[in-house]
Amino acid sequence: MIDLKDVSKTFTLHNQGSAVIEVVNDVSLSVAPGECVALTGASGAGKSTLMRMIYGNYLTQAGSIRIGDVDIVQAEPRAVIALRREVLGYVSQFLRVVPRVPTLEVVAEPLRAVGVSAGAAEARAAALLEKLNIPQRLWSLSPTTFSGGEQQRVNIARGFAHAYPAMLLDEPTASLDATNREVVLSLIEEAKASGVAIIGIFHDEAARARVCDREIDVSAFTPGVAA
């Protein structure tokens, strides 16, 4: 479902003496439907960079990144937009929303974008928020004023609202208490059972051991760092 071949990335910092930084080199990996693969490696090894390259908000200089039948390295912007709407979900560590939009709508939005009716989308959103223990009295408020953990849970609810066939999870259990961590892990297990291909970054080792089928050490691809 997710297939990387000989992928490399460099950053060129034009305003800092045109410094060229090689981040990852020659990455090849693939993730099958129903499989969850963890990216590991020390901070700065390029885990998040690799994740962003797969999502397409970082450009890739060489190689191919196929998600289903789209190569994100070559795809036109609108093909990437369509892919993100329908196929590829991403739960980042930060919630970015238009201020003032109620939490229930924030969570329902990915479903509205694929054409689900307002009623059905909000019902699904409500079920997820309830599962993630966001009190109902907060649903009509914007999440911008919520605590870090609450925002993270809203972000997860939003990420799992639409049933994407492929998902990227960046630290989904960070800043969660034991109860909510358990809920998130079970969401991941359900997604796997229904055939979703997942790539994740988990600093939480117990979580990683429980939901991930394989680990890939990204430092193996970092230029100048011994694997």
Added chain:
Amino acid sequence: MSADLSPLLSVKGISKYYGAHIGCADVSFDLYPGEVMGIVGESGSGKSTLLNCMAGHLAPDAGEVVFDTRADGPKDTVTMSEPERRMLGRTDWAFVHQHARDGLRMGVSAGGNVGERLMAVGERHYGDIRGKATDWLGRVEIDADRIDDRPTTFSGGMQQRLQIARNLVTGPRLVFMDEPTGGLDVSVQARLLDLLRGLVRDMGLSAIIVTHDLAVVRLLADRLMVMKSGRVVESGLTDQVLDDPQHAYSQLLVSSVLQV
């Protein structure tokens, strides 16, 4: 919004010179139905010149602006006759000015401002026009009891929302926006952003938004073009251009934003 749709707007090699000075040079892109394109760049980078050339307010020195018209399919709006272009400006196109007073008739009531556009496309029934005007004032969150007040009695944010209602009442397919949130209080900006995003989604609008506010494009635009000295120096998916800018100028622009 399937992948095989044809572009709603196809801009080819648009250039505009002010004497020897470049307004904008050789700009080309396609905009598809439902897409929102952001254009950023510092003052004087040519973004407003480009917008005005596309919207027919300025005659470009070279290039084509091909719009997929309802009646006759793709047509170059630069070479189209003036009445035809004006009709387009009243029906399928809308233009939201940075200063609401440039887009409103300040001596006419709020309801009149919205109703005027309906009358321009042939609506004549007073009750229908007033009904639609009331509905649109509600959508842009202006109290119905202000319908007979003139925009001179409105705040800046209300004037801007009224301008949006006036523009969208005829159900356009393409909206040009020149700094729609510029000069407004941030809380009012947020409200306007929320409103615009909802309208874009619910009406399936395509939009071209010129702004220098990167936070605005991140929340509203699917795609982004960065302009400098009249030329497009970088374009791509909005989050890609903002998170991983490639051109020296885009890198400078992104890294110059103050963190709140």
